[in-house]
Amino acid sequence: MTQSASEATPLRRVVMASLIGTTIEWYDFFLYGSAAALVFNKLFFPEFDPLTGTLLAFATYALGFVARPVGGVVFGHFGDRIGRKRLLMLSLILMGVATIFIGLLPTYAQVGIWAPIGLIALRLVQGFAVGGEWGGAVLMAAEHGDAARRGFWASWPQAGVPAGNLLAAAMLAIMAALQAEEDFLDWGWRVPFILSALLVVVGWYIRNRVAESPMFEAEFDAAEAPARVPAIEVLRERPKALVLGAGLRVGENISYYILTVFSLTFLVDVSKESRSLALNALLIGAAVQFFAIPLFAALSDRIGRRPVYAFGAFGLAAWCFVMFGLLGSGDNASIISALVVGLVLHGAMYGPQAAFITELFPTRIRYSGVSLAYQLTSIVAGSLAPIIALWLYKDYGSAMPVSIYVGAACVISGISALLARETRGLELDAIR
16 A cells, blocks of 8 residues: 555545545434434334334334444454445445435335334444444544644544434424425435435545545554454453443433434423424534534643543533423423533533544554444443433333433543543554
C-alpha cells in the first residue's frame, strides 16, 4: 500500500463522507425504530392490545442490536486486516438492501406468521451492517485528522446519528401529515423505507471518492503481518480499555433509545398525544442535537474528554426525573423541551465519545477494539432499553421506575468517564 492517495484526500471530504454515510445507515436503522413504535404493532402483531403489540415490535427492534456485536467483530476483523474503506462500502450496501426489503414486506394480514419472520430476518441484517459501520466511519475521520482537533473531526460521524434520526422521523412525519390514518398504515409507511435506495447510491458515490486511512496504510506497511484475530488480541491486551469503553456507552446508549424510541410510545399510547406532535418534537430535538454534538466535541478538545462526558452523563441522570413529567404534561412546549434538553445532554456524551474510545486502542487492533467497546454494550443497553422501559411502565403504572433505570445507567457512564485517563491531544500512533 502507499500513502499518496490518502494524502490527496482532503480532511473535509473524509469527514463529509463519514457524516453522509453514517447518516444514511442510521436513517435506515432508526426508520425501523420509529416504525416499530408507531405502526409495526398494528401491521405485524395485530392480535394483541396496542402496548403488547408494541412490546413485540420492540422485541424485533432489539434483535438488530443483538446482531450489532457480530457485525462489529466481523467488520473489525477484516477492517484491521485489509483496511477501513472496503468494509464501510459493504456495510452501506447491506443496510440499504435490508431496509428496502422491509418496505416491500407483506403484512400479517397478507401472509400470517411469515410477515414477522421476514421482519426479524431483515432486522438482523440491519444490525449486522450497522455493527460494522460506526467503527469504520469514526476511524476514517480520526485517523485522517490531527491530535489537536480529533474530538471535533471524529464527532461528525456521531452527528450522523441524529441526522439519520432526523431524516427518518421527518419522512414518517411528512407521510403521516399528508395521509389519513388508513392510508398511512396501508402503504404510506413503506415509502421512507423504499427511498433508502436513492440514499445508498449517494452514499456509495461519496464514500468511493475517499482513500484508505493513511494511519492504517502506514501500520500495514510497517507490520510484518496484520493481527491474525484482532478481537482476541483486544481481549488479551486491552481488557481495561474495553470495560471502560463499555461503561462510557451504557448510559449514553440506554438514554438515547429512551429519548428517541420509548418517548414516541409514551406520547402516543400513554399520553394520547398525536403521532404528528410526537414526531415533530423528536425532529426538533434531533435538529438541535446535530449541532450540539460537534460543539461538545470541540469543547473536549479544549478542556478534556472526561469533564465534558461526565457533565452529560450526570446531567442526564438528573434530567430523566423531570423529563417524563414534561412529556405527560399535555403542553406542546414542555414536550418539546423535554426531548431537546435530554438530547443536548446526551450530545455532551456522544460528541467526545468517538475520540475518547478511539484513543483507547492501538492502530493494528483499533477497528476491532472500538467496535467491540461500542457494540457489545448494545446487547444489554440500547436493545433492551425500550422493552425494559415499557415493561416497567406497564408493571408499575408510573414513569418513575423508568427514570431510575435511565438515571442509574447514566451514573455508570459518568463514573466511567472519571475513571478513564484523559486522552485529549494524544497522538494515535504513539498508542502501543
